[in-house]
Each structure stands twice: as structure tokens, then as C-alpha cells.
Amino acid sequence: MNTATSHLAPTAADAVVIGAGPVGLFQVFQLGLHGLRAHVIDALHHPGGQCAELYGDKPIYDIPAIQVCTGNELVQRLYAQIEPFAPTFHLDQQVNTVQAQPGGGFLVGTAQGTQLLARTVFIAAGVGAFMPRALKLPGLEAYEGGQLRYRVDEGTSLAGQRVVVHGGDEPAVQQAIACATAPEAQRPARTTLQHRRDVFDAPPALLEQLQTLRAAGRIEVAIGVASGIVEEQGRLTALELTTPEGQPLRLPLDLLLVRLGLVPRLGPITEWGLQLERKQLVVDPATFATSTPGIHAVGDAITYPGKRKLILSGFHEATLAAFAAAEWLAGHKLPLEYTTSSERLQGLLGVWKPGN
Numbered sequence: 001m002n003t004a005t006s007h008l009a010p011t012a013a014d015a016v017v018i019g020a021g022p023v024g025l026f027q028v029f030q031l032g033l034h035g036l037r038a039h040v041i042d043a044l045h046h047p048g049g050q051c052a053e054l055y056g057d058k059p060i061y062d063i064p065a066i067q068v069c070t071g072n073e074l075v076q077r078l079y080a081q082i083e084p085f086a087p088t089f090h091l092d093q094q095v096n097t098v099q100a101q102p103g104g105g106f107l108v109g110t111a112q113g114t115q116l117l118a119r120t121v122f123i124a125a126g127v128g129a130f131m132p133r134a135l136k137l138p139g140l141e142a143y144e145g146g147q148l149r150y151r152v153d154e155g156t157s158l159a160g161q162r163v164v165v166h167g168g169d170e171p172a173v174q175q176a177i178a179c180a181t182a183p184e185a186q187r188p189a190r191t192t193l194q195h196r197r198d199v200f201d202a203p204p205a206l207l208e209q210l211q212t213l214r215a216a217g218r219i220e221v222a223i224g225v226a227s228g229i230v231e232e233q234g235r236l237t238a239l240e241l242t243t244p245e246g247q248p249l250r251l252p253l254d255l256l257l258v259r260l261g262l263v264p265r266l267g268p269i270t271e272w273g274l275q276l277e278r279k280q281l282v283v284d285p286a287t288f289a290t291s292t293p294g295i296h297a298v299g300d301a302i303t304y305p306g307k308r309k310l311i312l313s314g315f316h317e318a319t320l321a322a323f324a325a326a327e328w329l330a331g332h333k334l335p336l337e338y339t340t341s342s343e344r345l346q347g348l349l350g351v352w353k354p355g356n
């Protein structure tokens with residue numbers, strides 16, 4: 001599977017799928033059966049949408065022919081199924097714009113600068129782009145990407161820094177443990193976990209590890225409500241807290257890692273000129289076309305009479321949407337073929353053998 005980073009010039013694509021949730025992934029499969037190569041964009045760092053983000057380890061019982069699997073297992077299976085079609089993934093990217101082009105097709109642009117020129121677009125955006133929940137303090141936003149990080153990536157240097165991790169749930173606890181247990185050369189000089197009360201919500205094994213690291217002095221815990229920041233000569237130097245006793249406290253820092261979890265934001269989709277009903281995209285249930293020809297929508301993001309927000313329904317929608325888009329591009333009706341018996345489909349899947 002391909003991954004791609006930002007481009008300046010638009011890259012031509014048969015299809016752009018917005019959202020790598022279960023329905024977006026199956027959309028790639030159905031497009032592949034029509035010989036259409038897809039680029040997939042997601043705001044998350046990994047595919048899977050709600051299945052991976054909200055219930056990765058929980059069981060699902062209503063996927064046809066799979067008695068039970070976890071959210072993560074379903075994503076792995078869907079991912080493996082689309083491998084023959086070699087989609088290109090653009091992860092950690094939020095689609096901001098979808099603009100119809102005078103010569104046909106759509107220019108799809110992300111906040112991170114990727115530009116794709118797509119013949120057809122599929123919106124599988126679910127409940128919206130999963131974005132980090134922000135810490136809102138006056139003046140703090142200006143440090144985002146520098147001393148304020150919502151995600152630690154390969155380029156984030158922790159070595160020798162006074163790192164404050166803000167949050168009280170699993171992501172924050174996990175982050176503080178990761179800092180304190182990093183190899184010595186990359187380890188912060190000090191790791192402080194900052195939360196409004198001395199109660200953390202994380203699986204027992206993580207809480208136990210946190211306790212051990214606290215006892216060993218490798219993680220400090222600062223309790224209080226974050227109320228402001230301290231700046232000196234254009235640098236963020238401390239977080240201001242109000243302790244449970246009502247006392248002000250300054251927490252010196254070099255790097256603030258905010259780990260308050262993710263929230264879905266429908267955001268820009270509402271600005272693409274598509275017909276919406278109660279923040280859901282209105283589609284034709286025969287073709288899953290939106291109000292703009294060439295743009296289809298599937299999964300939790302859509303509404304039509306009888307719509308149920310189930311993965312199974314999304315799979316059906318993706319199948320009909322792919323047929324409709326392929327016919328729209330071809331300009332004529334396409335025959336139904338079975339993967340069991342069609343040499344063409346088996347060729348696309350890379351499984352064709354003489355005498356199949």
C-alpha cells in the first residue's frame with residue numbers, strides 16, 4: 001500500500017475517497033473491481049475510522065460471515081482486501097476543499113497542502129474528521145506545532161526538555177509513560193503529567209505502570225485547573241494552574257503535549273455546496289450520488305429514507321456508489337460480473353489462473 005505526503009502540483013486520480021473508516025476502505029475495494037484506482041485521505045494517523053478509534057478492542061457481531069471480530073481486526077481484514085488495488089493513502093490530512101473544475105473533475109485540497117485532481121469523489125466522512133481536542137487558553141494557539149503539540153511525531157524532540165503532558169485519560173497516561181520510558185538519549189529531563197484532579201482514567205496495567213514511575217520519581221504529577229500561560233520573549237515558559245485549594249501554581253515547561261483525546265468535526269464538508277439535511281449529506285439511494293454529479297457519499301455521513309448507521313449498510317452503499325460512478329464515467333450501463341467467475345475481475349484482484 002502506498003502512503004504519500006504533501007504535494008504542490010495536483011496529482012491526477014481516478015477517485016478520491018474522503019475518510020478511511022470501514023466504509024471508505026470497502027469503497028476502495030468496490031472501485032478497484034471497476035478498475036478505478038483510489039487515493040484515500042484521512043485526518044487520522046491510521047485507517048479504520050470509528051472502528052479503530054472508538055472500539056478497536058471491542059467485539060463486533062453483525063458483520064456477515066464473521067461470527068465475531070474486534071474493530072481493529074475488521075479494519076485489518078478490510079485493509080488486506082484492498083491490497084491488490086494499491087490505493088494511495090494520505091493520512092494525518094484533513095480535506096478542506098472540494099472544487100468542481102471547469103474542464104471536469106474535482107480539485108480536492110487538504111489543510112496540509114495535498115492537492116488531488118479527481119475524476120470522481122467519494123465522501124465516506126462518517127461523523128466527521130477525528131481531530132485532537134484542543135486546550136483553550138488565551139495565547140496558547142500561537143505555539144501549536146512548536147512548543148505545543150497535540151501529537152508526538154518522529155520530528156518531535158523530547159531529549160533534555162521539561163515536558164508537561166496535559167490530560168487525565170488513557171492517551172495522556174500513555175503519553176507520560178512513553179516519555180518517561182523513552183531511551184535515555186531521547187528522554188525528557190522531566191516528565192510531568194498535569195490534570196485537574198489526582199484521578200486518571202486508563203486501563204489497570206497503565207495505571208500500575210504510572211504508579212511505579214511516579215514512585216521512582218520518573219513522572220511527576222501536577223494537579224490543578226490550567227488557567228493560563230506564561231510567555232517570555234516569544235517563548236512559552238510555563239503553564240499557570242489553579243490548585244484544588246484555589247492557589248495559583250506555575251508549572252515551568254519547554255514542551256506542552258496536550259492529550260485530551262479526539263473529537264469528530266464535520267467541519268468543511270458543510271461548505272462544499274452539497275445538499276444537507278440535519279448535517280447529513282442527502283443522496284439518491286439508487287446511486288449514492290450527492291446533489292453534485294460526480295460526487296458520491298456513503299456510510300454514516302449520509303441520509304436517505306430508511307438509512308441505518310451500520311457498517312453493513314455502508315458496504316451496500318459503497319457497492320452501488322462504485323457502480324454508479326463507473327457508469328457515469330463510462331457514459332453507459334455496465335454489466336454485473338461475479339468475482340467467482342469473471343476473469344476480468346480475477347485479473348484485477350491478481351488471482352486469475354487458467355481454469356479457475
Ligand SMILES: Cc1cc2nc3c(=O)[nH]c(=O)nc-3n(C[C@H](O)[C@H](O)[C@H](O)COP(=O)(O)OP(=O)(O)OC[C@H]3O[C@@H](n4cnc5c(N)ncnc54)[C@H](O)[C@@H]3O)c2cc1C
Nearest residue numbers: 019021023042043049050095125126128129130299300311
Ligand atoms: C461504540 C460503537 C460501537 C459500534 N458498533 C457497531 C457494530 O457492532 N456494528 C455496526 O455495524 N456498526 C457499529 N457502530 C457504527 C459503525 O462504527 C459506523 O457505522 C461506521 O464506523 C461508519 O463508517 P464510516 O466509514 O462511514 O465512518 P467512520 O468510521 O466515522 O470513518 C470516517 C473517517 O473519515 C475521516 N474524515 C471525516 N472527515 C474528514 C475530512 N474532512 N478529511 C479527512 N478525513 C476525514 C475521519 O477521520 C474518519 O476516520 C458502532 C459505533 C460506535 C461508536
